[in-house]
Amino acid sequence: MKKVAVVGYGNTKFTKDELPIESLLLESTKQVFDTTKNLSQDLIDGVIVSTNDNSKYLGAILSELSGIKPKISHTVEHLCSSGSNAAVSGFSYIASGLADTVLVTGADKIGNPGQILEWDKSRGEFDHPIYWASMFTKAHKRQFSTTDEELAIVSAKNHKQAMDNPNAYSHKPYTISEIMNSKNVTDDLRILECSYSCSGSSSILLTSEENAKKFTDEPIWISGIGQKTNSASFTKSKLTTLSSTVTAAIDAYKMAKTTSQEIDTAEIHDAFSVCELMAVEDLSLTEKNTGASYVRNLFNTEDRKINPRGGLIGAGHPLGATGISQIVEITQQLQNKAKKRQISNAKKGLVHNMSAAATSSTVLILES
Secondary structure, three states: OOOEEEEEEEEOOOEOOOOOHHHHHHHHHHHHHHHOOOOOHHHOOEEEEEOOOOOOOHHHHHHHHHOOOOOEEEEEOEOEOHHHHHHHHHHHHHHHOOOOEEEEEEEEOOOOHHHOOOOOHHHOOOOOHHHHHHHHHHHHHHHHOOOHHHHHHHHHHHHHHHOOOOOOOOOOOOOHHHHHOOOEEEOOEEHHHEOOOOEEEEEEEEEEHHHHHHHOOOOEEEEEEEEEEOOOOHHHOOOOOOHHHHHHHHHHHHHHOOOHHHOOEEEOOOOEHHHHHHHHHHOOOOOOOOHHHHHHHHHHHOOOOEOOOOHHHHHOOOHHHHHHHHHHHHHHHHOOOOHHHOOOOOOEEEEEEEEOOOOEEEEEEEEO
16 A cells, blocks of 8 residues: 655635635635645646535536646545545545545535534434534533533633634634633533634645655655544434544554554544543543543643644634645644644644544544
8 A cells, every 4th residue: 555645735714704615625726736846737636625515526626727637536525524534535546556646625615504414303403513512511511520611621722722823713812701601502502612614625735655755845644544434313422422533543543553642733623612522532642531631731731732723613614624624734733834833843643523423533643
């Protein structure tokens, strides 16, 4: 199996602007061409689009708009983890030898249709993600005695870290008190503990080991991949653990021949505050029932290890772009190009991207 590297990337600002999906896809793609040395359209033989938008044939449309005539082009949709799934598709094409260089671009616009899984009737009238998040939160409080303050700390940390991310949706810091007193969207969930649906696009350029140094002096290698889908319907989900994440993480660490103790920084899918508390445990970044104290310590010591760009809560959550934007952040961290967000001496990073109450998860390990 061939080694695969991230050798280029692009990110738009995440905003509340209503923009055509094609324009969003093209904007981050253009950044890849503008910032990657020796890159020309004829060197790209795969174009993969990640989105929840209902528009059709976007892989071919983006190819035409970009002047690319690839062997492979298609769209990946997998709700909130569409981006990481598209990246895994690009990785697989290269690792198998079916392609040499693949552009992976994700985008969604505010109010996209990917937030609600209409097929899952088990959710009844409570089909919006805030309801499963509320159930997770209530169960976490009950089992681990999690406090409202501990949940608010996740949001306060990520909003603060987003201040140094020029592409973030939110550039406003919130105090713990402000978050705890923000509007209740359910009995157990406040609005400032939720990620923002928004418009945005992110791109990565993947290539084989043979071509990597052509495009960059600092290739970042995808060394581990883990994926697990337990179900589509929410009724099969456990409420106090992200079980698909546990399985995906084990497989990713095994493939990368590494352990959680060697991870220097991680992009975690904090769609809601409780998700970060659960994920740091289920990714084995801390022990079970220590997630809240672990995140509190990060906040108190201003340690950016988890979600340095602000996470989904601070940076925003344009579904199809999210997983790819997470990869961009880890790539920048490992290249020592994250500026004010930089984690000192980062060598290995992790991306955690999930869908629909963690019924499906993807975990990636990247290293310099």
